[in-house]
Amino acid sequence: MSEVPPNVTGLAERRAKARAEQDHAAADALRDEIRTEGWLVRDTADGFELIPSPSFDVWPTVSSLPEGGSPEAKENGSSGEPGASTAPGRVSAEDEDGAAGRDRSADAGRVAEAADPGRHPGRLGDREAKEVAESEAAPQQTPEGSELVGRADDLDGHPERMVSSQLLWDASLSVSRLDETIVPPADAEEPRAARPTVTVALLVDGHPDELRECVRALVARTEARILGLDLGNVDGAGAVLQELVEEFPRRVEAWHVAESPHWRGGSAGWGESRDKLLRLDTSDVHVVMDTSVVLEGDAVTPLVKALDDDVTAAGWKGVNPREDDKEWLEAEPGEVRGLLGHLFAIRRDTALAAGGFPADARYYRNADLEFSLRLPGTLVALGKDLPVRQERHRRDDGADPGYRDRESQRTYDRVLKLLRAP
CATH class of the missing domain: 3.90.550.10 (Spore Coat Polysaccharide Biosynthesis Protein SpsA; Chain A)
Structure with a gap:
């Protein structure tokens, strides 16, 4: 852990004194001042502990966490509920994606190396863990125009594609109108209930x-x-x-x-x-x-x-x-x-x-x-x-x-x- 600067230790000691005197406003202000110096103060049974601010958002206490919505929503000041706003006192730290990314890669490698399917049949093996990570990281696929129909920006100068597009469009309209006239039988199965989240x-x-x-x-x-x-x-x-x-x-x-x-x-x-x-x-x-x-x-x-x-x-x-x-x-x-x-x-x-x-x-x-x-x-x-x-x-x-x-x-x-x- 990095060595705590003397001025930050001094701020923490002043905050501890303010807390002992029940001066909560001063204690909160000093906590915020410590945070701006790049440190977090954590109360312990023996007094306090100072730790470097992490590269993610940290709220002061469990009770200060807002309910509803997600951390991403809170980033934009919205909780998903009308009239809700971001709770004060959240700790924000500068983004350190470069270093964090390198650490994450090393950690993922260590997890894969530690896996031992022979000793623990249920443990994630190297290949399985890699496939999970790759599937999560894979971008969403977006459909593109087929060779027959072509993309909208590719029709000019290709009359045969325009004709094909019109024929397919007319056919889809006919099927749509036909679907509208079909009435399901009275004894048709009820749609399945949605699975619980x-x-x-x-x-x-x-x-x-x-x-x-x-x-x-x-x-x-x-x-x-x-x-x-x-x-x-x-x-x-x-x-x-x-x-x-x-x-x-x-x-x-x-x-x-x-x-x-x-x-x-x-x-x-x-x-x-x-x-x-x-x-x-x-x-x-x-x-x-x-x-x-x-x-x-x-x-x-x-x-x-x-x-x-x-x-x-x-x-x-x-x-x-x-x-x-x-x-x-x-x-x-x-x-x-x-x-x-x-x-x-x-x-x-x-x-x-x-x-x-x-x-x-x-x-x-x-x-x-x-x-x-x-x-x-x-x-x-x-x-x-x-x-x-x-x-x-x-x-x-x-x-x-x-x-x-x-x-x-x-x-x-x-x-x-x-x-x-x-």
Whole structure:
């Protein structure tokens, strides 16, 4: 990391003093001044941390993110909703496409070199990863005039092409008029209902290498849109998320905040961040997925298909409580009381109607159970048949063990109230 200039450190110290004195206006002004110097200030348990401004837009906090629309729309001051405007306080950095492009090429090469189809049959191999990238980068094809008809600017001086064009035009008009007179039979099949739109939501809190593999597998093996929320660019994971946006611009969307995760000493809680992803989403089905999960096949479509009749949410792993409510046991495939946050799909409108994700849950553990118990309808788990694997245990998240136990218990106290409610 670059050495922090003394004047920037001084500004950060003045901001820390302003925050301690509850002078929020001065603290915000100093934060903006630090930003103009090319740095971001991030609050930590011990004070603050200064990091160089990245080459992408960064919002100050999770709560400051606008809802609806896309980052590109916000760039033009539009959120897709009447009367909405860009929220103040967003961090903008100069574009560094040349250097970023070189870094992205090197990263893509490292991903391909790391792939080992022999050891992991579901892992993206060199050739498959390359084909995915090429198909994403391929320009849209635009039809040109045929040799028979010719282009409009190529007819002068070619009477035979003009005659051919007129004949084809007359024929198309005749077919069009004939179509207008045909009345479909009464017993004709109803048109198929449109397939639901699907978004996979990722909370990015570090682990950049697994993020690459998670997203590349999603792009290769599903048709879902991918929405990522980067908390504090931990270990450079936010920069990797932005690289994936540029590699797969039609599939991946990213939001970045300077606020780091609560479980890593910051102030962005799991429930608040997950709820923001839900509200940034516009799809019919919202898929919660941990970046440690890698698809070895299309595991998203079976989850979406399971959302039928009374089924509100469908996941990979389900659990049921013991009679004493002190322990949850892994459930067999079928109806369950709780879904684990590794991977599950939910009807987005139902999740919003139920109040969204629990804002008081600052850490993930037990928060997925709290969310599950607040949902109406039936929850189902599909189990081991889903083509999914997990790269690491979710507890390997950099959180202090004492913090994990304390925050887990806070959330589980609320889970017990839900379980024992009449």
